[in-house]
Amino acid sequence: MLLDIIIPQYKETEDIIKTLLDSINNQKDVDFNLINVTIVNDYSDVLLSKSFLNKYKKLNIKYLINDKNTGPGLARQKGYDNTSNKYVTYIDADDELYDDLVLSKLIAFIIKFQPDYLVTNIAVEGFINDKKSLIIKKNNETFPWMHGKVYKRRFIDDNKIRFSEHVRHVEDIFYTTCVVSSINVNEILYLDLITYKWKNNQLSLTRIKDEIPYEVRIFSDVFDAPKYIYEFLCKRNSKQKFSYLIQSIFAIYILLNSPFFKDYSELKEKYNERLIKEYIKPKRNLFIIYKYEDLKNLFNNELKELSVRHQLDLSNICLDDFINEYLK
Numbered sequence: 147m148l149l150d151i152i153i154p155q156y157k158e159t160e161d162i163i164k165t166l167l168d169s170i171n172n173q174k175d176v177d178f179n180l181i182n183v184t185i186v187n188d189y190s191d192v193l194l195s196k197s198f199l200n201k202y203k204k205l206n207i208k209y210l211i212n213d214k215n216t217g218p219g220l221a222r223q224k225g226y227d228n229t230s231n232k233y234v235t236y237i238d239a240d241d242e243l244y245d246d247l248v249l250s251k252l253i254a255f256i257i258k259f260q261p262d263y264l265v266t267n268i269a270v271e272g273f274i275n276d277k278k279s280l281i282i283k284k285n286n287e288t289f290p291w292m293h294g295k296v297y298k299r300r301f302i303d304d305n306k307i308r309f310s311e312h313v314r315h316v317e318d319i320f321y322t323t324c325v326v327s328s329i330n331v332n333e334i335l336y337l338d339l340i341t342y343k344w345k346n347n348q349l350s351l352t353r354i355k356d357e358i359p360y361e362v363r364i365f366s367d368v369f370d371a372p373k374y375i376y377e378f379l380c381k382r383n384s385k386q387k388f389s390y391l392i393q394s395i396f397a398i399y400i401l402l403n404s405p406f407f408k409d410y411s412e413l414k415e416k417y418n419e420r421l422i423k424e425y426i427k428p429k430r431n432l433f434i435i436y437k438y439e440d441l442k443n444l445f446n447n448e449l450k451e452l453s454v455r456h457q458l459d460l461s462n463i464c465l466d467d468f469i470n471e472y473l474k
Contacts, residue, residue, distance in 0.1 A: 147180060151237060152234060153186070153237050153239050157190055162240050163194065166237060166243075173247070178206070183207045184228065187210065187212060189216070193211075208228070210228060219321065222236050222317075232300075233298055233299065234296070234302070235295065237293075238293075238344075241342065243342065251339055263325055263334050264295065264336075265288060266294040267294065267337075267338065268293045282340060285338070292318045294342035305328040310371075313371045316364065316367045319371060320371050320375055327382065327390070328384075361406045365417065372394035372398075375390065391425075391429060396444060400452055402417055404458055405459075
């Protein structure tokens, strides 16, 4: 066996997940003996019936059911822990493979190059001028998403990379950062191929309409995740640990001063106090060992990434304001 496809499922019905399973089942030029599909129901009352799963016999589907709701990260981890193929990829239940030649091309590439970590292009359903369109994200634009990525199991195991029970909503950032920090940048393999279609599901957590913006609702995880990533980097004695922590502090500061928190001054003040107490004061000396220009580059890189990722105008936020507020 070569590839495990792991799918976390929560409220996705058979009608929704059928699109994904069809996109796998209809792959051309593929030896399905090389593939296993594992679906992990994350303690949901939306169960997939045996008669439905039996329609996909050649996918050799394993259906696991959690005894409590853990979130998508730990659901994926359960799938990982209950499989054993040489490679693994994760697909969300409401997405699909891009076309019917994806797996044949992926498998050929994996067999030939044996990558530890493979990154491909993805297509994101979005709206341009109020019309649904596919926006292509090239592989160097897909961080921190897990979409369209393939991992060698031995690499994951050797580096003790696991989803964290402490990081529920930004589990992709946590996992991908741990992966990237564990590999030489020159050893990451990129395949210029669109493999994944990230569908615009308006009922998903990231897109569901709410009075409170999604980025504000999950900010507790955004705030805490860097602590666990930094802990992972320290255990690995990673050279990136200090620059990562500074960038994370900058990211928290930038988001707190972004339009997301414009109407949430009390919440912003609470997190700002925590930012000083939990990050800046304990690690104040870190800022001393970096030259101003190096800090500026780290800050501006984070500013650029967040403005693109969240499609925000952050031009009014600058490093000097951060320094004046926290370091002087």
